[in-house]
Amino acid sequence: MSDLFSALATAGVEPVVDADVIAAHSVDQARLVEPGRAAALVRAADAATVSAVLGVASEYGTPVVTQGARTGLAGSATAVDGAILLDVSPMNQIVSIDPVNRIAVCEPGVLNADISRAAAEHGLRYSPDPGSWQISTIGGNIATAAGGMCCVKYGVTAEYVLGLEVVLASGEVMRCGRQTAKGVAGYDLTRLMCGSEGTLGVITEATLKLSPIPAERLTLAAVFDTTAAAGNAVTAIMAAGCQPSLLELIDNVHLRALEALRPQGLPTDAAALLLVCADSNPVAELTEIERLCTESGAAEVFRATDETEADALLESRRNAYHAMERLGTVLVDDVAVPRSRLAEALDGVAAAAERHGVVIGVIAHAGDGNLHPNIVVHPEDESSVAAGRAAFDEILEMALAMGGTITGEHGVGMLKRDWLAREMDPVNLAVQRRIKHAFDPLGILNPGKVLAV
Amino acid sequence: MSDLFSALATAGVEPVVDADVIAAHSVDQARLVEPGRAAALVRAADAATVSAVLGVASEYGTPVVTQGARTGLAGSATAVDGAILLDVSPMNQIVSIDPVNRIAVCEPGVLNADISRAAAEHGLRYSPDPGSWQISTIGGNIATAAGGMCCVKYGVTAEYVLGLEVVLASGEVMRCGRQTAKGVAGYDLTRLMCGSEGTLGVITEATLKLSPIPAERLTLAAVFDTTAAAGNAVTAIMAAGCQPSLLELIDNVHLRALEALRPQGLPTDAAALLLVCADSNPVAELTEIERLCTESGAAEVFRATDETEADALLESRRNAYHAMERLGTVLVDDVAVPRSRLAEALDGVAAAAERHGVVIGVIAHAGDGNLHPNIVVHPEDESSVAAGRAAFDEILEMALAMGGTITGEHGVGMLKRDWLAREMDPVNLAVQRRIKHAFDPLGILNPGKVLAV
Structure with a gap:
């Protein structure tokens, strides 16, 4: 170990070794994932430092866990034994915004919301909007292929990443992708990096696609007495x-938790609230959506009278997870099913909650069939944790049985790595392992994440 | 060789060995790419046949060149010496259309336009629309990551491919991707296959994202006296x-070629014609675009009075390449530059034409900065071909110098494989080779395409 530290010092890298600091950096937001004991933390302010760390790590066979804001929900940033925690959040500069070509170039530690704030001066935005957008970094967003509420109309993070600078396990610096709107030269390494959770390389710069801010957005809420x-x-x-630009569902458990957090007149008797936005020809679109909600049995449909009311509704949706945290420790699940089976999936979650005697609330990117069953457990009570985990697994099982996936947008991390083999066929999994090996033959990059070691 | 044929026969595969048929199948639309001498042609009607062929090819180290409609423009489907040409166009069934989940499942030999025709019954379409959409197959579209006119607003082919069934070099069948709107489990092998041009595997089924057909589309044409x-x-x-849904440029050379093909009143004195469509709030959008064209110096701006006139204008754009073919053999280039440098790129192409004494017309997906300089050569005149090739190379050089790419949407194939190393850094290229090896350790899949052997 002291050899490792000498080698880092020789490479000009000064690690943090304070045990408390390292402990604080050893977890992300995946509550029940047990972290390993990391050896050191390096705060990297430039790609050269990242490269130096990986060069030394390669030499010593030391695991490297790359971290940003550690807001991930699958344990991708959780420490593993003996690892260097490589915090790239100090690389937080927006390098450039080019409004004509609609691209932004950013370092990985820039917060998602800061990109849109900078782009807004040019009438542009960075569309992908994970729930954590105010506090999560773009590097982490890309590494986990984080989704958000925009996806139902505007697609996923990977579609907004044009190019990357990546430091490979060897310490070599690779550029991939392009600065142009289109380009198909060679294999799409940029897309391969999206969602690879720090297991294939470390992102040190990203070229992102910006989009015009829609001129007008209208919002409605529909109240339902049954989730069906x-x-x-x-x-x-x-x-x-x-083509709603947002189509979210908040269930009764979350509605009550939100009202308990801060009373705001949400319908706590409702089985579910749908929030819908439209931003292309929105008056006509919302009229049609209103009609369809009513026909489907909505007890009440109301339009936000202004942007303030609309923002308050959307803010409720964003706060739903935090409201749940007041009830206990929240085990966040993240499955996607064909959207035609949403009602069935909601029933399935309710059945799992009842069977295992746990509280589960569901918020959903409903238009995408992407559900977040939030399972409340009490870590001081082992049986509660066991029941929560059993329900968690049952929900994953259900999603797979419906032709869905174990993760719609949060990633695999440590939390679901054993489940990956249940979703993928063995041939696919073998190819994934060969790709991992092609990038990281020594297996130092975030070992045990995505793929089991 | 006879061993190979016995092995194929044992595997239940009956190859075509007629030399004329094989010769006819040995080229795609990349005019000046010299094909090798293939050993046989197999017409595969199912994945089992594809698997059998690849199993035998692996055993004998035989190259396999996968083909669809052979409408590609980069020589991805061109024969190589000793190869089995694997024609998957008989796999031409649409397996299912699911309007609620907005997905289509297709075999690779289905024509692009046939998917949209089938989806139209449900008010949906398959958005990607390469120029060849009436005659090109979805498998080839995916394998080459073919672009089109929709990209400026609706993005590229890769964004519409949710999942794939792929037969690997070993003959094993792999499924990757998903059936859900979102999903991030494991490395994104689906995206990696897009644009891999038959070098990583053979696509035998695709799950595609469908989109609502816009309710209304309006079209305008703007005439310019200078390309600047x-x-x-x-x-x-x-x-x-x-956010135009289409923004195309047709230059003077093409305008004249189109009028020569079929007189239709195009402005043959103009330096360039811009075609623009809008399909979200189109009246307001086109009014704004009209104003910007006039401010930028358009000599004339007119709106298509109805769908028939609009379709005629778009059909001109689609026919531009064929009109040029009447002038000689067309060497099709395909570069993308930052869209802010479009005028500069047009000047650069004109300068190359003059310097090398060749006719070059440009059509462009202008909103994407994606130019197709179509270079007219006369194969019977060696100096004409040499001049055309020199101009072709100069245009690629120019695009790279502008921060652009050697291929916006046609792919690398054989045509540009030597150029790939000039666009990519050596670290990137080394990773590409390792990925190729991870999929195809024996190097039997379309050798010499994308990556030089």
């Missing part, structure tokens, strides 16, 4: 060819 | 935050 009716409304909206 | 003014108009339109 809410699910059917979602199906009807999408089947009718509507 | 046309280029500036494009820059102005994109900088203003407009």
Whole structure:
């Protein structure tokens, strides 16, 4: 170990070794994932430092766990034994915004929301908007392929990443992708890096696609007495060819938790609330969506009268997870099912909650069929944790049985690595391992994440 | 060789060995790429046949060149010496259309346009629309990551491919991707296959994302006396935050070729014609675009009075390449530059044409900065071919110098494989080779395409 530190010092890298600091940096937001004991923390302010760390790590066979804001929900940034925790959040500069070519070049530690704030001066935004957008970094967003509420109309993070600078396990610096709107030269290494969770390389710069801010956005909320009716409304909206720019579901458990957090007049008796935005020809679009909600059995549909009311509704959605945290420790699940099976999936989650005697609330990117069953457990009570984990697993099982996936947008990390083999066929998994080996033959990059060691 | 044929026969595969048929199947639309001598042609009607062929090819170290409609423009489907040409166009069934989940499942030999025709019954379409969409197959579209006119607003082919079934070099069948709107489990092998041009595996089924057909589309044409003014108009339109659903440029050479093909009143004196469509709030959008064209110096701007006139204009754009073919053999180039440098790129192409004494017309997906300089050569005149090739190379050089790419949407194939190393840094290229090796350790899949052997 002292050899490792000498080698880092020789390479000009000064690690933090304070045990408390390292402990604080050893976890992300995946509550029940047990971290390993890291050896050191390096705060990297430039790609040269990242490269130096990886060069030394390669020489000593030391694991490297790359971290940003550690807001991830799958344990991708959780410490492993003997690792260097490589915090790239100090690389937090927006390098450039080019409004004509609609691209932003950023270091990995820039906060998602800061990119949109900088782009807004040019009438542009960075579309992907994970729930954590105010506090999560773009590097982490890309590494986990984080989703968000925009996806139902505007697609996923990977579609907004044009190019990357990546430091490989060897310490070599690679550029991939492009600065142009289109380009197909060679294998798409940029997309391969998206969602690779620090297991293939360390992102040190990103070239991002910006988009015009829609001129107008209108918002409605629809109240449902049954989740089945809410699910059917979602199906009807999408089947009718509507293109909501946001289509979110908040269930009764979350509505009550939100009201408990801060009373704001949410319908705590409702089984589910749908929030819908439209931003292309929104008056006509919302009229149609309103009609479909009513036809599907909505008890009440109301439009936000102004932006302030609309923002308050969306803020409720964003706060839903934090409201739940007041009830206990929240085990966040993240499955996606074909959107036609949303109602069925909601029933399945309710059944799992009842069977295992745990509280589970669901918020969902409903238009995408992407559910977040938030399972409340009490870590001081082992049986509660065991029940929560059992429900968690059962929900993953259900999603796979419905032709869905174990992760819609949070990633695999440590939390679901054993589940990856249940989603992927063995041939696919073998190819994934060969790709991992092609990038990281020594296996030093975030070992045990995504793929089991 | 006879061993190979016995092994194929044992595997239940009956190859075509007729020399004329094989010769006819040995080229795609990359005119000046010299094909090798293939050993046999197999027409595969199912994945089992593809698997059998690859199993035998692995055993005998035989190259396999996968083919669809052979409409590619980079020589990805061109024969190599001793190869089995694996024609998957008989796999031409649409397996399913699911309007609620907005997905289509197709075999690789289905024509692009047939998917949209089938989806139209549900008010949906498959957005990516390469110029060849009426005659090219979805498998080839995915394998080459083919672009089109929709990209300026709706993005590229890779964004519409949710999942794939792929037969690997070993003959094993792999499934990757998902059926859900979102999903981030494991490395994104689906995206990696997009644009891999048959060098990593053979696509035998694709799950595609469908989108609602826009309710309304309006079209305008703007006539410019200088290409600089046309280029500036494009820059102005994109900088203003407009979102045209199509933004194409046809230059004077093409306008004259089109009129020669079929007189239709195109402005043959103009330096360039811009075609613009808008499909979200289109009246307001086109009014703004009209204003920006006029401000940028358009000599004339007119709106298509109805769908028939609009379709005729777009059909001209689609026919531009074929009109040029009447002037000689067309060497099709395909570069993308930052869209802010479009006018400069047009000047550069004109200078190359003059310097080398060749006719070059340009059509461009202008909103994306993606230019197709179509170079007319006369194969019977060696000096004409040499001059055309020199101009071709100079244009690639120019695109790279502008921060652009050697291929916006046609791919690398054989045509540009030596150029890939000039676009990519050596670290990137080394990773690409390791990925190729991870998929195809024996190097039997389309050798010499994308990456030089």
